[in-house]
Amino acid sequence: MNAQQFREFGTAVIDLLADYVENIRDRDVLPSVEPGYLLNELPENAPEQPEDWKDVLKDFNQAILPGITHWQSPRFHAFYPTGTSYASIIGSMLCDGLSVVGFSWMASPACTELEVVTMNWLGKLLGLPEEFLNSSSGPGGGVIQGSASEATLVGLLVAKDKTVRKLIRNDSTIDEDIIKPKLVAYTSDQCNSSVEKAGLLGSMKMRLLKADADGRLRGETLKRAFEEDREQGLIPCYVVANLGTTGTCAFDPLYELGPVCKEADVWLHVDAAYAGAAFICPEYRHLMKGVEHADSFDINPHKWMNVCFDCSAMWVKNGYDLIRAFDVQRIYLDDVQTDIKIPDYRHWQIPLGRRFRAMKLWTVMRIYGAEGLRNQIRKHIDLAQYFAKLMRADDRFLVEPEPSMGLVCFRLKGGDTITKKLLENLTKKRKIFMVAGTYRDRYMIRFVVCYRLTRKEDIDYSWKQIRDEADCVCTDKIH
Ligand code: PLP
Numbered sequence: 485m486n487a488q489q490f491r492e493f494g495t496a497v498i499d500l501l502a503d504y505v506e507n508i509r510d511r512d513v514l515p516s517v518e519p520g521y522l523l524n525e526l527p528e529n530a531p532e533q534p535e536d537w538k539d540v541l542k543d544f545n546q547a548i549l550p551g552i553t554h555w556q557s558p559r560f561h562a563f564y565p566t567g568t569s570y571a572s573i574i575g576s577m578l579c580d581g582l583s584v585v586g587f588s589w590m591a592s593p594a595c596t597e598l599e600v601v602t603m604n605w606l607g608k609l610l611g612l613p614e615e616f617l618n619s620s621s622g623p624g625g626g627v628i629q630g631s632a633s634e635a636t637l638v639g640l641l642v643a644k645d646k647t648v649r650k651l652i653r654n655d656s657t658i659d660e661d662i663i664k665p666k667l668v669a670y671t672s673d674q675c676n677s678s679v680e681k682a683g684l685l686g687s688m689k690m691r692l693l694k695a696d697a698d699g700r701l702r703g704e705t706l707k708r709a710f711e712e713d714r715e716q717g718l719i720p721c722y723v724v725a726n727l728g729t730t731g732t733c734a735f736d737p738l739y740e741l742g743p744v745c746k747e748a749d750v751w752l753h754v755d756a757a758y759a760g761a762a763f764i765c766p767e768y769r770h771l772m773k774g775v776e777h778a779d780s781f782d783i784n785p786h787k788w789m790n791v792c793f794d795c796s797a798m799w800v801k802n803g804y805d806l807i808r809a810f811d812v813q814r815i816y817l818d819d820v821q822t823d824i825k826i827p828d829y830r831h832w833q834i835p836l837g838r839r840f841r842a843m844k845l846w847t848v849m850r851i852y853g854a855e856g857l858r859n860q861i862r863k864h865i866d867l868a869q870y871f872a873k874l875m876r877a878d879d880r881f882l883v884e885p886e887p888s889m890g891l892v893c894f895r896l897k898g899g900d901t902i903t904k905k906l907l908e909n910l911t912k913k914r915k916i917f918m919v920a921g922t923y924r925d926r927y928m929i930r931f932v933v934c935y936r937l938t939r940k941e942d943i944d945y946s947w948k949q950i951r952d953e954a955d956c957v958c959t960d961k962i963h
Pocket of ligand 1 (some may be wrong): 516563564630631632640676678726728729730755756757758796889
C-alpha cells in the first residue's frame with residue numbers, strides 16, 4: 485500500500501465511520517449471528533499475495549460488521565459505557581500514525597510530556613488533592629494505564645513490594661519468601677471481577693469483605709478483618725475501595741476506610757473506573773470524601789469521557805514507590821537521565837512498551853473542553869433519572885436501589901424468575917441490550933445510559949421495548 489492508496493483507504497474509512505455514527509439508530513444493537521459464523525466465512529490461511537484495499541473494505545462490510553455488538557448504539561445499556569468520539573478517533577489515528585513507543589523520555593519526549601500535562605489537567609478537573617499531581621512539589625503524578633484492571637494490579641504489586649521492604653527494614657533477619665505468602669489484600673464483595681483477578685495475578689490472597697445493605701464496604705468491617713488476620717499471623721497489605729461498583733454503582737466511604745488504612749500503614753487504591761469521571765462536576769465530589777487518604781486513584785476516561793479504549797488514568801502520591809518496585813535496568817535503556825517530574829514511564833507500568841495514549845486524551849479534552857465533558861455527564865445522569873421516573877410510573881416494576889449516576893437497576897415485582905425471563909426475551913429480540921445484576925440477593929436488570937449522544941427519545945424507545953415485553957411475560961405468567 486502506498487501513500488496515495490492510504491489516503492483513499494483512509495478517506496473511505498472515515499466516511500464509513502461517520503455514516504456508521506449518523507445511522508446507528510437503524511441497526512439492531514445485537515448482531516444476529518451464531519457462534520462460529522466468521523470462522524466459517526473467512527479463509528483458513530492468510531493471503532499469500534497482497535490484496536486490494538477495496539476488497540478488504542468490502543469484506544469488512546459484508547463479514548465483520550454483521551458480527552458487531554454496537555456498543556455505540558443508544559440502545560446499548562449493558563455493563564458501563566465504552567467511550568468514543570470523533571476527537572478520540574483522530575487522537576488514536578495520530579497515535580498510530582506516529583507509532584512511537586514511549587517507555588522513556590528519550591524514546592519520545594512529547595509522548596512522556598503530553599502524558600504529564602494531560603494527567604495534570606485531568607487530575608485538576610477531578611479536584612484530586614495536589615499530592616497526586618506531578619505539578620505539585622512532591623513525588624506524586626499520573627500515568628495512563630491500559631485498563632482499570634492493570635491499575636489495580638500495579639497498585640497491588642507496588643503495595644507488596646513496599647510492605648516487604650518495610651518489614652525487612654525493621655527486621656533484616658526475615659526472609660521475603662516468608663513474608664509474601666502472609667500478605668493479604670481486601671476489597672468488598674461488590675468489587676469488579678478485575679479486582680479479584682489482581683489478587684490471582686499478584687499471588688496475594690484477596691478477601692472480598694461483606695458490603696453493607698447498600699453495597700458499601702464500611703470502615704468497621706475492614707478494621708475487623710485486619711484484626712482477624714493479624715491474630716492469625718497474616719499481614720494486611722492492600723485495600724481496593726470502590727467508587728461506583730459495577731453492580732449497583734455504590735460508593736465505599738473513603739472517609740471511613742482511609743483512616744483504617746492509614747493507621748495500619750496499608751496501601752489504599754481507589755477503583756473509580758466508571759463513576760470517577762463524574763468528579764469533574766463539583767456537585768459529585770462529596771462521593772470521594774476522604775480521597776486524601778488514598779495512595780493511588782484510578783478512573784477510566786475510556787468509559788465515560790469519550791476517549792476510545794484503552795485509556796485508564798491512574799494517579800499515585802509517590803512515584804518513587806512504583807520506581808522501586810518496577811525498575812529493571814539494561815544498558816540499552818540507559819539514556820538521558822530524567823527525574824520524577826519527567827518520568828520514565830516504563831517504571832510505572834507492567835509492560836516495557838507503551839502507546840502514545842495521551843494523544844487521544846489530549847484531543848478529547850481540547851475538542852470538548854471541560855464544560856463539554858461535564859454537560860455530557862450531567863445529561864446522562866438526568867436521562868437515567870428520566871428512565872427511572874418512567875419505570876416508577878408503572879406499578880409492575882420496582883426500581884432499587886436509588887439510581888446512581890447513569891445506572892438504573894430494576895426488577896419486576898413478580899419475582900426473580902419473571903425478571904430473568906424479561907431480560908432473556910429482550911436479549912433475543914436484539915433491539916436493546918442490558919445485563920443482569922443483584923441487589924440484596926434479588927435478581928435485577930441493569931439499565932445504563934451509555935451512548936454519548938443519547939436523547940430523551942432514545943430512552944422512550946428503550947422503555948417501550950421493556951414495557952411491551954413486560955406485557956408479554958406478565959401475561960404468560962398468568963396463563
Ligand atoms: N472497575 C469497575 C468498577 C468497573 O466497572 C470495571 C469495568 O466495567 C473495571 C474496574 C474494569 O475496567 P477495565 O476494563 O478498564 O479493566
